Amino acid sequence: MRSANSDDGLPDVPQPPWRKARRQPQPKPQLSRDLIVETGLRILDAEGLDGLSMRRVAQELGTGPASLYAHVAAKEELLELIYDRVLGEVRLPDYDPARWLTVLRQCALELHRVIVGHADVARAALASIPTGPNAVRLAEFMFGLLIDAGMPPRDASLAFDRIVLYVCADAFEGSLHYPRMKALGNANLAEYFRTYVSQIEEYFGSLPPDRFPHLSGHAQALVADGGEARFRYGLDLLFDGLAARMPAGKQTPGA
Amino acid sequence: MRSANSDDGLPDVPQPPWRKARRQPQPKPQLSRDLIVETGLRILDAEGLDGLSMRRVAQELGTGPASLYAHVAAKEELLELIYDRVLGEVRLPDYDPARWLTVLRQCALELHRVIVGHADVARAALASIPTGPNAVRLAEFMFGLLIDAGMPPRDASLAFDRIVLYVCADAFEGSLHYPRMKALGNANLAEYFRTYVSQIEEYFGSLPPDRFPHLSGHAQALVADGGEARFRYGLDLLFDGLAARMPAGKQTPGA
DNA sequence: CGGATCTACGAACGCCGTTCGTCAACGAAC
DNA sequence: GTTCGTTGACGAACGGCGTTCGTAGATCCG
Numbered sequence: 001m002r003s004a005n006s007d008d009g010l011p012d013v014p015q016p017p018w019r020k021a022r023r024q025p026q027p028k029p030q031l032s033r034d035l036i037v038e039t040g041l042r043i044l045d046a047e048g049l050d051g052l053s054m055r056r057v058a059q060e061l062g063t064g065p066a067s068l069y070a071h072v073a074a075k076e077e078l079l080e081l082i083y084d085r086v087l088g089e090v091r092l093p094d095y096d097p098a099r100w101l102t103v104l105r106q107c108a109l110e111l112h113r114v115i116v117g118h119a120d121v122a123r124a125a126l127a128s129i130p131t132g133p134n135a136v137r138l139a140e141f142m143f144g145l146l147i148d149a150g151m152p153p154r155d156a157s158l159a160f161d162r163i164v165l166y167v168c169a170d171a172f173e174g175s176l177h178y179p180r181m182k183a184l185g186n187a188n189l190a191e192y193f194r195t196y197v198s199q200i201e202e203y204f205g206s207l208p209p210d211r212f213p214h215l216s217g218h219a220q221a222l223v224a225d226g227g228e229a230r231f232r233y234g235l236d237l238l239f240d241g242l243a244a245r246m247p248a249g250k251q252t253p254g255a
Numbered sequence: 256m257r258s259a260n261s262d263d264g265l266p267d268v269p270q271p272p273w274r275k276a277r278r279q280p281q282p283k284p285q286l287s288r289d290l291i292v293e294t295g296l297r298i299l300d301a302e303g304l305d306g307l308s309m310r311r312v313a314q315e316l317g318t319g320p321a322s323l324y325a326h327v328a329a330k331e332e333l334l335e336l337i338y339d340r341v342l343g344e345v346r347l348p349d350y351d352p353a354r355w356l357t358v359l360r361q362c363a364l365e366l367h368r369v370i371v372g373h374a375d376v377a378r379a380a381l382a383s384i385p386t387g388p389n390a391v392r393l394a395e396f397m398f399g400l401l402i403d404a405g406m407p408p409r410d411a412s413l414a415f416d417r418i419v420l421y422v423c424a425d426a427f428e429g430s431l432h433y434p435r436m437k438a439l440g441n442a443n444l445a446e447y448f449r450t451y452v453s454q455i456e457e458y459f460g461s462l463p464p465d466r467f468p469h470l471s472g473h474a475q476a477l478v479a480d481g482g483e484a485r486f487r488y489g490l491d492l493l494f495d496g497l498a499a500r501m502p503a504g505k506q507t508p509g510a
Numbered sequence: 511c512g513g514a515t516c517t518a519c520g521a522a523c524g525c526c527g528t529t530c531g532t533c534a535a536c537g538a539a540c
Numbered sequence: 541g542t543t544c545g546t547t548g549a550c551g552a553a554c555g556g557c558g559t560t561c562g563t564a565g566a567t568c569c570g
Binding site: 285286313318319320321322325326 | 547548549550551552
């Protein structure tokens with residue numbers, strides 16, 4: 001096997017110039033956990049959860065799906081890593097237990113903003129019990145705030161848990177509109193909501209008034225408020241209840 | 256190839272008598288939408304959402320997956336039909352706007368009970384904007400109750416929406432423990448929670464106390480309350496806020 | 511230099527949701 | 541009674557999925 005096409009390190013004739021480099025020296029920046037997570041997040045943002053597959057990530061990195069499993073145990077783990085990566089974008093406000101209600105509310109709004117910004121990550125947010133570095137950083141901040149404001153640890157645990165659940169659930173519900181919009185062929189969010197909301201309103205309005213007087217009579221009110229207003233309303237409900245439960249009770253609900 | 260085993264339409268020997276009837280006359284109770292939904296629900300309860308596939312439903316009915324598509328447009332539609340079928344199990348309390356808070360709370364608890372009873376249906380509950388007959392029946396009841404108690408329609412719409420979201424989200428989060436339990440090889444819920452909860456507690460307790468003083472210091476409080484207590488706590492928060500917003504304000508929060 | 515360990519990855523396994531084309535059954539029209 | 545259009549049932553297949561296996565190369569340690 002000492003031919004000119006030998007593959008070992010000592011070719012006896014020069015390689016044809018057009019097939020010189022079988023392996024690119026640099027352009028493939030080597031596989032790594034972070035690179036996989038970053039690529040996955042980019043696909044998630046661009047194509048949604050349905051578009052995110054191990055094969056798709058591998059393709060984006062110029063390799064096969066099997067190569068990813070040296071860095072990530074399973075798709076679910078990849079999703080959790082992406083979620084924690086997203087949590088890294090949360091900017092925490094100043095830590096001030098005296099103004100706990102305002103600060104905590106700011107936290108919730110910021111968390112909501114970040115998750116909604118990466119629409120489909122909300123699914124992972126709801127699914128995982130987050131133990132990544134960014135998740136514990138956020139948990140320590142919010143949980144500690146409630147305790148330092150005077151709430152008993154068990155109540156603080158419950159309150160923190162419920163706030164995060166509500167924020168993620170609202171983001172998750174909102175994220176479900178995206179595939180629907182794509183399925184209906186709407187180009188942008190505004191057009192989608194115009195057609196979709198009017199359909200819902202029409203449906204409720206067309207219900208038989210004798211059996212569904214309130215739904216058919218108030219169809220307009222049922223679709224009056226959009227996602228953001230709904231989210232704030234529920235958040236206010238939660239925080240009002242919370243304020244009433246804080247022992248010291250130094251802040252008023254409306255703050 | 257003109258042999259006795261010819262495959263074309265004109266066999267030159269009579270059919271063996273024991274394979275006369277290729278189609279069974281009755282035993283298959285005919286395919287129908289309701290039968291498919293019922294079968295799907297049974298599989299969902301027995302094997303979870305991961306076990307529910309069109310192929311699995313078809314197999315249970317002794318046919319192929321293609322046969323289902325004459326009655327159901329897609330898997331998503333089947334899930335929504337199953338969800339509405341489950342909502343049919345909700346038993347509504349007596350309609351009494353004067354005691355709106357108690358009645359509405361009873362509604363939420365009953366809805367939670369039913370959804371948790373069919374663990375994985377919670378995913379469908381969160382995903383769909385429910386328009387089935389049982390869904391509108393429930394909506395008319397809860398929405399109407401708030402209006403007849405004196406709440407402006409737009410507020411009633413928001414309140415109803417948030418309550419249902421919270422109930423479904425909590426059930427959904429709870430349903431995610433089931434696959435985890437199966438993956439960890441735990442036989443029953445009690446064993447699962449003993450091992451899982453103690454792992455979580457250990458994890459928080461092992462965090463560096465200088466950077467995570469509250470999480471590591473109150474690890475026990477973080478896992479003290481189980482799913483049902485967490486659910487009630489959040490529900491109470493919502494209803495307290497709601498009571499404070501009802502114009503007439505005839506009921507006290509604690510009712 | 512030899513062996514062990516780790517990354518890369520082509521190939522394959524067994525699923526999945528859905529579509530296509532065919533085939534039998536059936537009611538209406540002639 | 542025959543024809544025909546419609547409809548439900550369904551075998552086969554398409555393209556995609558998550559994951560595993562076996563192997564080849566690289567890298568590091570002794």
